[in-house]
Amino acid sequence: MTAWEVAADVPDPELPMLTLADLGVLAGVEEDGGTVTAWLTPTYSGCPAIAEMAADVDARLRAAGYDDVRVRLRLDPPWSTDRITEAGRRKLAEAGIAPPVHGLLHLGPTRRVVSCPQCGSAETEELSRFGSTACKALWRCRDCREPFERIKEI
Template structure:
């Protein structure tokens, strides 16, 4: 594709379908990781807030953002990482939550983290109220393990339909 300068709207469109490396069913935009896109002195500046500081996926995220914009023809990409305010699961869009649920992952309960003492607690200590089963909606769920396939998820079992499911832990 020929080199060209994308408008900010075109850049957002190019980023819309970039999957999250750890939870590929949702995009970086739906997770709220892509915070801002703007043109600064001819450069396309993209501000990212990683989900967890020190998250090993951060490098992969930066690479896939560069790749998506490069494929759309943009050559002047500048990535900025912004850690403050810290990313929170509250930034996951409604569309992102629906996709998680359809994929069998219970989306984080909004504000669930606050119940256990606020956002400065480390994610390991969060013990959210029983999340709703993504298959049948029952809240009679029991935690089997603090960790699912990735550290950001916990493993639960629904006591109503007996299916295990992953819960995207709120932070």
């Protein structure tokens, strides 16, 4: 396996159904001689999971036989939800989490259609802008009545 393939397969600690590559947090992997440098772009600069992500990438690369590993942060360009891959969006929906709308940064109170990941209905409502993590909001489907989390656009 290449260093990229090893690092790309590391699961996100907060959304374990996604890899760091699915989430778009893995910003690059460079191999220079015997040194591997993995670049991570956290979902936001204060992300509490970034240290765990870095440790997991380091451990996986070392376990794969790479001895000189460096994990670095890349904050420019900043992460956005547009970096979540199509596979990542599919995996979120399959896990019951509504993925963010691609190409939409939402800052105001305008109504947007959010489909329920359980039944597919567009009859949904936001219950709270704050979910289990800073990047999620709590929603509910008016048809099936199931609550679900949704990744906010950034």
